[in-house]
Amino acid sequence: MxxxxxxxxxxxxxxxxxxxxxxxxxxxxxxxxxxxxxxxxxxxxxxxxxxxxxxxxxxxxxxxxxxxxxxxxxxxxxxxxxxxxxxxxxxxxxxxxxxxxxxxxxGLNQIIFLKPGIARVEAGVRMAALDKEAREIGWELRMVPSTYRSATLGGFIGGGSVGAGSLNYGQIKERGNVLAVRIVTLEDPPQIRELRGDDVQKVLHAYGTNGIITELEIALAPAYQWAEMIVVFDDFMESAHFGQALCDSDGIVKKLVTILAAPLPTYLTALKTYLPQGCSCALLMVAESSLEALLELIEEYQGHITYNKNATEASKGISLLEFTWNHTTLHARAIDPNLTYLQTFYLTLDKVEQMYNHFGEEVMIHLEFLRLGGKTIPAGLPIVRFSTAQRLEEIIDYHNQAGAGIANPHTYIIEDGGNGQINPAQLAFxxxxxxxxxxxxxxxxxxxxxxxxx
Ligand SMILES: Cc1cc2nc3c(=O)[nH]c(=O)nc-3n(C[C@H](O)[C@H](O)[C@H](O)COP(=O)(O)OP(=O)(O)OC[C@H]3O[C@@H](n4cnc5c(N)ncnc54)[C@H](O)[C@@H]3O)c2cc1C
Missing domain, CATH: 3.30.43.10 (Uridine Diphospho-n-acetylenolpyruvylglucosamine Reductase, domain 2)
Incomplete structure (x- = not known):
């Protein structure tokens, strides 16, 4: 009823x-x-x-x-x-x-248990705090948004989707990433329910519309020592091909491959020493043990390394992660508040090139890679020079019609920000x-x- x-x-x-x-x-x-x-x-x-x-x-x-x-x-x-x-x-x-x-x-910030491969925590636990604890036993979060220092795990499950690590493990909704959720309901009287396995999909990315998550169980990844590197390129498509090649190099262990087309790097003012005028760039997190192989790949694509920190050095200052994903948008908007963004599943580099050539600097390409259906595909958060709502719609339509699907970030409606389809399981729940x-x-x-x- x-x-x-x-x-x-x-x-x-x-x-x-x-x-x-x-x-x-x-x-x-x-x-x-x-x-x-x-x-x-x-x-x-x-x-x-x-x-x-x-x-x-x-x-x-x-x-x-x-x-x-x-x-x-x-x-x-x-x-x-x-x-x-x-x-x-x-x-x-x-x-x-x-x-x-x-x-x-x-205030719900307790770690309930941590064991090899699995963590169970209260929903308000900060992702960085959990990651730190997990690393003590040789494990880490499979993926983190660039807001990992402040974001809660419950908020990531309820409203987020991807981040550093997604090039290995896909989106948070992929089967096996979230193992269980415990919720409090608004039935009369309220109940406690535990969902496990595929049932967790009912509340993932549901914006807290169907249950208050109080606890979650997630799968972890083996922890690595992550070196951080900036590589610059004269040509954007060369940097994009480098990014895809790195993701496809199964022997190189990596967590983050971000590609920014010129002039986007100019908005990262804190990194300006490492970003020559007019360059496109790659911001990377790669396992220290894979650096030798990475150097060969960089040489193959004629990139130039301008920033290179080993894991110990990288853990001291601000991480490159905080210049990627939607932090790129944050930094760009700090310089020009008229900039906004899209969330695009390009799927192939051909589509990336098509959008790059078609829109020029009106839609500045920002690529993030993620695993989808067994392949690592280019997705991204391109930065848009906003003019009118109508023009924004036209840009979105052009992408969708070309097969570069947009998850529209300009709506607060769950379905409209996804694939537009109603999710019967979420509704029934x-x-x-x-x-x-x-x-x-x-x-x-x-x-x-x-x-x-x-
Ligand atoms: C600069 C910047 C960078 C970002 N980068 C990324 C990124 O890399 N990847 C990404 O996916 N997102 C990103 N985001 C979006 C956002 O940071 C993430 O989605 C983050 O994980 C949200 O966590 P939160 O704790 O802030 O959640 P909130 O914003 O507080 O909540 C998100 C949603 O989840 C619901 N919710 C929260 N807690 C619960 C709960 N216990 N039970 C049920 N529902 C709940 C809320 O009602 C809300 O609908 C970024 C945002 C900014 C501003």
Missing amino acids: LYFRELVTEINWHIVKQELAGLDLITDPATVAKLSLDYYHFSPILQAQLQDKRGELVIRPLNEAEVIQVAKTCVRYKIPLTIRGAGTGNYGQCIPLEGGIILDTS KALVDPYGLMNPGKMRAWLELSNSP
């Missing part, structure tokens, strides 16, 4: 706050405003749509029992609930469209665990359509 939100009556916040008084509540309007937003402003489209959205109050539970207490209150008074990890999402994933309670998971439609309302198109159908 589903109960749609028309049934919701006025919420008496005084009573709600009294009922939750024993928990860590944040009501100060400035802090609530800050914790209501994320990095939605990377998109000029979302900026206009989301900048005024606010929750009523923020709650920071310290354990699962407190999460259940919040869930009970939300169900009793039919209060919208939006979950927040570190709030580094880019599509307004954790911005409450209908006010209500923001559940900040940063939402109907089961959130029958009142209280969780992050407005983000799942399938649910909106269901609740608006006669």
